[in-house]
Amino acid sequence: MNLFLRLESQRGRYTVVRWFFPRLLAAIYLIAFISWGVQYDGLVGESGILPAKRLMENVHAYEAREHQTLFWQMPSVFHWHYNDAFAHGILTSCCVLCVLVMAGVAQGPLLALLWFGYLSFATTGDIFMGYQWDSLLLEAGFLALFLAPWRLWVWRSTAEPPRGSVFLLHWLLFRLMFLSGLVKIGGGDLPWRDMTAMLYHYETQPLPNGLSWFIHHAPRWFHVAGCWIMYGIELGLPFAIFLGRWGRLVAALGFTGLMVVIFATGNYNFFNLLTAALALTLLDDRWWPKRMRAWLRINAEAQRPAFKHRNQWPALAAVLPVVLVTLLAADSFMAGRIRDYKPLLPAMLHEKLDAPAARTRSFNAYGLFQDMTEERPEIILEVSDDGALFLPLEFKYKPGDPAHRPPFIAPHQPRLDWQMWFAALYPGYDPQRDASPGSPMHWFGQFCTALLQHKQPVWDLLEPPPFPVEKITHIRARLYRYHFTQPEVRRASGDWWEREQVGSFSGTMSLKARER
Incomplete structure (x- = not known):
């Protein structure tokens, strides 16, 4: 009996998880806020592509x-006040709160403020904040x-978390994967x-990195095997996850390994870090x-908190409604993504x-990378100061000049x-x-118009143009097809990409033409 009680007292204790997960989450929040902050003015600032101020005025x-x-339809702190200075003040405040959470200060209340802060930016971020990892x-x-x-304040010693809280994180991880x-x-x-998707993935993903080129040229069997392994994971x-501690260990190792591979071979911002943090729970x-x-x-010898302990009840009370609403989200999601699926x-x-659940963006369904693009179309913008001579405009991170090596930029996400x-x-x-x-x-x-209006925050999202910004009067977009170069070509030329023009993506745009 004593042995049984000893084993029971140690079964499924997650005190370490309660210590590290809020801190890891705060670090990921910090990355997300900084990444959004450095491009905020150009994307949704008052002189940006899709100004949040205009949205709030409407x-x-x-x-x-x-x-x-409309607060409950668009929950955001900017519902009460908005300007660029206030938005940057919120961003700075949220970064400070992240550091405090990592230091163990008032983690519960401050995480609630961080959640509402990020929701505020997601609500007003328009298409630039429409990603599943947000x-x-x-x-x-x-x-x-x-x-x-x-x-x-909690620095080292902490109590075991409520049992329902750990289950909710595991349930999120289950649904995600x-x-x-x-x-x-x-x-x-x-x-x-x-099983041929990985033959294309490394070349056609949104923002490859330098290692993507090398993995793309691996043998066919490697890519096919990688697809099977991915499905297994x-x-x-x-x-x-629900097959005992050894099952959870295997799942944690598999999920974390998959995230390491994705992180190493592509630029997927904080998604890999967040999924790995969930796997460690x-x-x-x-x-x-x-x-x-x-x-x-x-x-490890301490008894587990009694089921009737008052700190257990908030998490336990949340389990059923969270499971119900997320099942509804998955039901609707699969009806739109899986052929012949009818809502159950x-x-x-x-x-x-x-x-109501969708407005909070906190009860979701996930389906990452459902469709594999087999070719890589790429838009190349060209600008002119006279409407006759056009020169290419380079972005900071996406493919453009074939000689430029795809950069490593994760966990930053350049949303443009x-x-x-x-x-x-x-x-x-x-x-x-x-x-x-x-x-x-x-x-x-709106993006092209902002460039023609010489809005500097938008130009700051790009590499310096071939003409002085104030002299640019025309812009057009050409569509190219990009492929990674073969090893012998890269050895000879140094180019990472080869490309061919396939047509026009847009006609020539100018402010004078729009005025007429």
């Missing part, structure tokens, strides 16, 4: 006309509120179904080094809960460069068709 005009508030960060940040200590695998194999994309290992106290447990003053949950629940990758997948920019804010290419027209 919101307030609607509220005044309809005599109702939603993943918000969901992880929300669930961390049930895990983190709500004491004034399993759904990402499910949409690949069930979405109908041929490269994923015939994304579709099989999620179920190991699978490891209970016994997997961590004894020296670490001793430093954290973790007593009652339509009434979807009608009542889908929209990412959007240019998505834009190249569209048939082209039409000023009349894409004039509406509802068009997925509306931002591209």
